[in-house]
Amino acid sequence: MDDLRLISDLKHPHNWYPDARVIQRKIFFHAGPTNSGKTFSALKRFREAKTGVYCGPLKLLAAEVFTRTNELGVACDMVTGEERRYAVDNLHPSAHLSSTVEMLSTTMRVDVAVIDEIQMLRDEQRGWAWTRALLGAAADEVHLCGEFAAIDIVKKLVAPIGEHVEVIEYERKSKLTIANEGLGKYDKIENGDCIVCFSKKSIYYTTKKLDEYGIKPAVIYGDLPPSTKLGQAAKFNDPEDPCNVLVATDAIGMGLNLNIRRIIFNSLARQTELIPNYQALQIAGRAGRYGTAYADGIATTMRKEDIGTLKEILAEPIQPIKAAGLAPTFDQIETFSFHLPQASFVRLLDMFMAVCSLSDHFFICTVQEMRALAEMIEPINLPLKVRYTFCVSPLNIDHKLTATAFVRMARRFSTGSPLTYDWLESVLQMNESPPKTFEQLAELERYYEVMEEYLWLSLRFPDMLPDEEIVRLKSKEIDQLIEVLLELLLPPFSLIESISI
Ligand SMILES: Nc1ncnc2c1ncn2[C@@H]1O[C@H](COP(=O)(O)OP(=O)(O)OP(=O)(O)O)[C@@H](O)[C@H]1O
Ligand SMILES: [Mg+2]
Known part of the structure; x- marks a missing residue:
């Protein structure tokens, strides 16, 4: 001990x-x-x-x-x-x-x-x-x-x-004003508006509402592949394009260059919890961008009754950050396994979390995701380094398709047979007919995620996952397909009613 x-x-x-x-x-x-x-x-x-x-x-x-x-x-x-x-x-x-x-x-x-x-x-x-x-x-x-x-x-x-x-x-290069009133109605939506939602479902719902007012927005959420995101951002930014409204999740909080004049918070809660003030500031701060048509920004809420809460959240003093994240390195886990040769990988992780000591300035990052991946491939026989690498890959296994593909990749790896593109195709069994609903679009997003996982692993184990080039091509094709389908599927939302909001 x-x-x-x-x-x-x-x-x-x-x-x-x-x-x-x-x-x-x-x-x-x-x-x-x-x-x-x-x-x-x-x-x-x-x-x-x-x-x-x-x-x-x-x-x-x-x-x-x-x-x-x-x-x-x-x-x-x-x-x-x-x-x-x-x-x-x-x-x-x-x-x-x-x-x-x-x-x-x-x-x-x-x-x-x-x-x-x-x-x-x-x-x-x-x-x-x-x-x-x-x-x-x-x-x-x-x-x-x-x-x-x-x-x-x-x-x-x-x-x-x-x-x-x-x-x-540094000081903000442009003004950011908090509106005195929430919007209240969709007919008050203007060019340069970005409605921020905290779930895909409210994105669908909002887009449907906007359709009732003849507005066809650009849409950005985390699961969309990069070229689709860039395409949607470019459409929204282009003054010549008739699309001047954006509906997005907080995926826009960092990074994308967007010509937003006004941020409209569709709600102020993620699931049931109010968003923390630093996140609200980061999102509100996306309104107004130096050097664009909308240099000055406005932040407001969709519901009139939310505006007071928004003001309160934004007025709260930002607390200095108390602690920084740390995670166990492979070397540490490896040394652990040397001392505990019988322990499974999941057990090693748990033991590590239980006995590790930190100073006050640090916290240990959640290993939940790593642990979830580790549990799925526990019975599969893999060298420690390979297992560790599989488990730190950034795959979301909340969906059956991605979870199954992950396990099958690990199993194939353990047999020593290369994971070729043909093999991957047989695992995915992609539906050839173009999706007609958002659920089917989401399935396409999952295929994309699995291909990204393949590419991630192939950079680390090129001999075992040799078909990087073709998988990259295929994943780009899927990205483009998603982009086209998103356009087609946005209003009039033929089957949107099937999604419970
Ligand atoms: N001195 C400058 N001259 C010209 N353009 C500038 C200058 N400073 C910033 N910009 C432009 O203003 C915009 C915002 O700048 P930048 O991205 O550096 O901001 P930031 O503080 O990093 O904000 P964020 O919170 O979005 O990361 C960018 O489009 C950038 O190119
Ligand atoms: Mg920056």
């Missing part, structure tokens, strides 16, 4: 990154509200530097920085969980790299590292990735962008290393 406690002592995570520890890093914190030019300034330093890495919260943002940096004449590569792209080719890697934060290599030495949306270190699931990037980026200059609320915790985390944090404060 003492040995186990020693292994799971997570009190000094800064010691996990020897490459960063030999550098006297300068840390800059670009702090400010949304739309204040934080990322813009940090990216300027990134592009000026001889070598640099950008760590973003989303694939779409990593892709945007990749494209924009190359457009500006600075060769930049990209790496996300599922994809690597090169300005030239893999034999000539560029000196600049745009990536999702989880993919940062803590052994890659660079002049400048940008870590965007640093306040995400408070995130229950993904927080560990920001903590790791903050402590582990092997860069002379580390540029953090994010909310004021993260300044204290960042200072505390780097204090034991003796690193100083220079805070650069």
